[in-house]
Structure formats: C-alpha cells, structure tokens
Amino acid sequence: xxxxxxxxxxxxxxxxxxxxxxxxxxxxxxxxxxxxxxxxxxxxxxxxxxxxxxxxxxxxxxxxxxxxxxxxxxxxxxxxxxxxxxxxxxxxxxxxxxxxxxxxxxxxxxxxxxxxxxxxxxxxxxxxxxxxxxxxxxxxxxxxxxxxxxxxxxxxxxxxxxxxxxxxxxxxxxxxxxxxxxxxxxxxxxxxxxxxxxxxxxxxxxxxxxxxxx
Amino acid sequence: xxxxxxxxxxxxxxxxxxxxxxxxxxxxxxxxxxxxxxxxxxxxxxxxxxxxxxxxxxxxxxxxxxxxxxxxxxxxxxxxxxxxxxxxxxxxxxxxxxxxxxxxxxxxxxxxxxxxxxxxxxxxxxxxxxxxxxxxxxxxxxxxxxxxxxxxxxxxxxxxxxxxxxxxxxxxxxxxxxxxxxxxxxxxxxxxxxxxxxxxxxxxxxxxxxxxxxxxx
Numbered sequence: 169x170x171x172x173x174x175x176x177x178x179x180x181x182x183x184x185x186x187x188x189x190x191x192x193x194x195x196x197x198x199x200x201x202x203x204x205x206x207x208x209x210x211x212x213x214x215x216x217x218x219x220x221x222x223x224x225x226x227x228x229x230x231x232x233x234x235x236x237x238x239x240x241x242x243x244x245x246x247x248x249x250x251x252x253x254x255x256x257x258x259x260x261x262x263x264x265x266x267x268x269x270x271x272x273x274x275x276x277x278x279x280x281x282x283x284x285x286x287x288x289x290x291x292x293x294x295x296x297x298x299x300x301x302x303x304x305x306x307x308x309x310x311x312x313x314x315x316x317x318x319x320x321x322x323x324x325x326x327x328x329x330x331x332x333x334x335x336x337x338x339x340x341x342x343x344x345x346x347x348x349x350x351x352x353x354x355x356x357x358x359x360x361x362x363x364x365x366x367x368x369x370x371x372x373x374x375x376x377x378x379x380x381x382x
Numbered sequence: 383x384x385x386x387x388x389x390x391x392x393x394x395x396x397x398x399x400x401x402x403x404x405x406x407x408x409x410x411x412x413x414x415x416x417x418x419x420x421x422x423x424x425x426x427x428x429x430x431x432x433x434x435x436x437x438x439x440x441x442x443x444x445x446x447x448x449x450x451x452x453x454x455x456x457x458x459x460x461x462x463x464x465x466x467x468x469x470x471x472x473x474x475x476x477x478x479x480x481x482x483x484x485x486x487x488x489x490x491x492x493x494x495x496x497x498x499x500x501x502x503x504x505x506x507x508x509x510x511x512x513x514x515x516x517x518x519x520x521x522x523x524x525x526x527x528x529x530x531x532x533x534x535x536x537x538x539x540x541x542x543x544x545x546x547x548x549x550x551x552x553x554x555x556x557x558x559x560x561x562x563x564x565x566x567x568x569x570x571x572x573x574x575x576x577x578x579x580x581x582x583x584x585x586x587x588x589x590x591x592x593x594x595x596x597x598x599x
Binding site: 222224226228229231233235251254255257259270275328331332333352354355356358360362 | 437439441443450452454456458460466468470472473474475476479490491493494598599
C-alpha cells in the first residue's frame with residue numbers, strides 16, 4: 169500500500185519546468201512496463217521538497233488567478249502543502265488526519281469522518297500521493313506519451329466526482345520520471361493547473377514540518 | 383377580529399420579553415427624515431464595489447450552521463450590471479459560480495452538497511445586497527448621526543435595503559436588509575484601499591450564516 173501511496177512522488181524529480189502541452193501524444197504501448205518503471209523509482213524516494221505555481225482558469229476572466237507555495241513530502245504519507253502567495257494557507261496531511269492553518273485558526277479533520285471536505289481535497293492530495301492514480305474503482309486511467317513526456321489521463325467514474333471534474337491530466341517528464349504539472353479540468357472546462365518547480369529529493373526534512381503548531 | 387383578540391391578550395398580560403422583542407426588533411431607521419432620491423439610478427450612489435471593473439478576489443470564510451467553507455471568492459463585473467461571483471477552494475476547485483444579470487440571479491455551477499434551494503436563495507440575497515442588485519420601487523436618502531452618515535434606502539414592498547455612507551471618507555461602510563421591522567442581513571465594509579474595501583463581514587440575523595471576506599487582489 170505504501171508503494172502505491174508514494175508512487176506519484178517518485179515523479180517529482182529535479183529539473184526545471186517544461187511547459188506541459190497536450191500535443192502529439194500517442195497511446196503508450198506497454199503500460200505494465202511503464203508502471204513498473206515508475207514504481208521502481210518510487211522505492212528510492214524518502215522525501216520530496218518542491219515549489220509550486222497554481223493557475224486557475226475561469227472562463228469569465230481574461231487572466232488566470234495565480235497562487236504559489238511550497239510542499240514537503242516524507243515517506244510514508246506525510247504531506248505539507250503551503251500557499252504563500254497571495255495568501256497564506258497551510259494544510260498538513262498525516263496518515264489519519266488533516267490539519268489546516270488558516271491565518272491563526274487551526275482546525276483538524278479525521279480523514280474518514282469528514283466526507284465532503286475530504287472529497288474536494290482528496291482530489292488534490294490523491295493526485296500527488298498516487299492513490300487517485302491507482303484507484304481503478306474511481307478512475308479510468310489512460311497512458312499517453314510523446315518524446316519528452318508521459319501524459320496520464322484520469323477520468324472519474326463516480327457520479328459525485330464526475331459532477332465536479334471531467335478529467336485530471338498528469339504530465340511526467342520521461343528523462344527523470346518527474347511530474348511536470350497536473351491539470352484538473354472541471355465539467356465547465358474551467359481548470360486548475362499546478363506546475364512543480366525546483367524539486368529536491370531525499371533531502372533531510374524535519375518532522376516539525378508536519379506539525380501544524382510549529 | 384384578529385386585532386381585538388391581540389389587544390385582549392395584551393391586556394391580560396403578555397410576558398415582558400415579548401414586549402422587549404417587539405421593541406428590540408423595531409426598525410431604528412423608521413423615523414428618519416427621508417427624501418425621495420430623484421435620480422432613481424443606483425449608479426448615482428457612491429458605492430464603489432459594484433462599479434469596479436477590476437477582478438476582485440477575496441479570501442473567504444463562510445460559517446454556515448456547523449459547516450465552514452473557505453476559499454477564494456472572485457467577483458467580476460463582466461458588463462454593465464452583469465456580474466459573475468465564483469467561489470473556489472484554495473486548491474482551485476470551484477464550489478459555486480453564480481451570474482447576476484441586471485438583478486436576475488443564475489446558477490452557472492454549484493457543488494452538489496450546497497445545491498439546495500434554501501442555500502442558493504440565501505447566497506442570492508447576500509450577493510444581490512452586496513452588489514446592490516436588488517430590484518426596487520423607490521430610492522430614498524436620509525442623514526443619520528448628526529450628518530456623519532448619509533444613507534440610501536432601496537425600497538421594494540416590505541423589504542428595505544439600506545446603504546450607509548460615511549461622509550468623512552465617502553465610503554459605504556454599512557449595508558442592511560430589513561423586512562418590515564426585522565433586520566435580516568447586515569454587512570460591514572472597512573479598511574478601504576484604492577476605493578475598495580479590504581474587509582467585508584456579512585451576517586444573517588435569522589439564520590446562522592456569517593461570511594468573512596479579506597481582499598487579496
């Protein structure tokens with residue numbers, strides 16, 4: 169299970185941003201081999217530290233809404249996701265709980281009990297953690313590739329999710345199997361795109377990073 | 383018949399708290415001297431928020447009974463008297479997307495768990511009030527607190543929408559919605575910057591709903 173959970177983290181390897189484009193992708197021929205490649209790399213990852221840039225596209229706006237921040241991951245399944253611009257918002261995932269710090273207000277949720285909250289946020293964290301990617305009950309996954317990248321297209325199966333999202337596209341750099349970006353498209357065609365930059369692997373991350381009070 | 387019964391009840395002793403309640407609910411603006419606002423055009427009211435062409439983004443927290451919804455509220459005037467109001471989570475996922483076209487409210491999208499008639503109509507009331515998009519029959523103006531506040535009342539049947547302007551800084555600082563003698567919604571707007579409020583707090587008085595908005599763009 170841990171392997172599954174951290175699968176996607178293996179993709180967050182070094183290198184700068186390569187603009188994700190959906191052009192010239194064709195279907196991956198040997199899916200099992202691709203999967204095996206990705207999982208093999210996963211085993212070597214204990215921590216990830218990265219910056220991210222999030223772009224929100226809304227059809228009625230001419231410019232996208234940009235937010236930025238940082239995230240830390242530590243095996244097995246500790247995640248710190250922090251927005252720093254243009255607002256501060258911190259969310260920490262541990263194996264059983266979700267903690268949120270919104271300015272000075274701290275709240276916590278049991279991942280099992282708070283269904284609505286989890287549903288929305290799991291899409292995001294699940295994509296990063298890989299449990300969405302491997303969730304064949306809830307998603308159909310299609311594998312595409314071009315010379316530089318893999319493109320994983322996740323289509324939700326469950327009605328509840330379908331009403332929110334029509335697809336999640338994950339772009340992976342072939343040279344190091346790192347996730348370049350994630351694009352979540354809503355039923356209205358509005359989308360959120362998150363690009364990961366300045367990724368550092370297997371550096372020492374203090375456990376305090378996953379303590380909401382510190 | 384109903385009246386005489388009520389009077390009899392009063393005579394036979396009504397608990398004091400009911401009297402308190404009646405007085406407590408009475409509209410304090412009832413006896414203000416108000417004059418008809420001849421313009422009949424809301425754009426004559428110096429309320430900058432609905433007139434801004436900018437994309438306004440507010441970090442928003444909504445407390446709704448036991449629930450808390452937080453995210454980014456985006457308000458955009460798309461055309462004259464046409465608005466889009468959308469709330470997304472911090473992660474970007476849309477929670478709702480409403481359109482206001484010349485006072486007509488339209489749900490473009492709403493996440494399933496909030497897509498209930500009563501909730502939607504509450505949001506409709508809130509955003510129409512905030513963006514001064516309620517339909518009205520008449521506008522009145524009035525003065526309050528020794529001229530410190532100047533106000534406008536948009537009247538529509540039994541409902542009155544009050545917009546209070548602080549004459550010291552020329553900003554709308556308070557908005558209230560009353561139905562007969564009961565205050566339904568109040569809004570305070572403060573810390574104006576570039577003619578737009580950095581903070582907005584909206585509160586319902588008959589249901590447990592509070593909205594807290596902090597401008598980030």
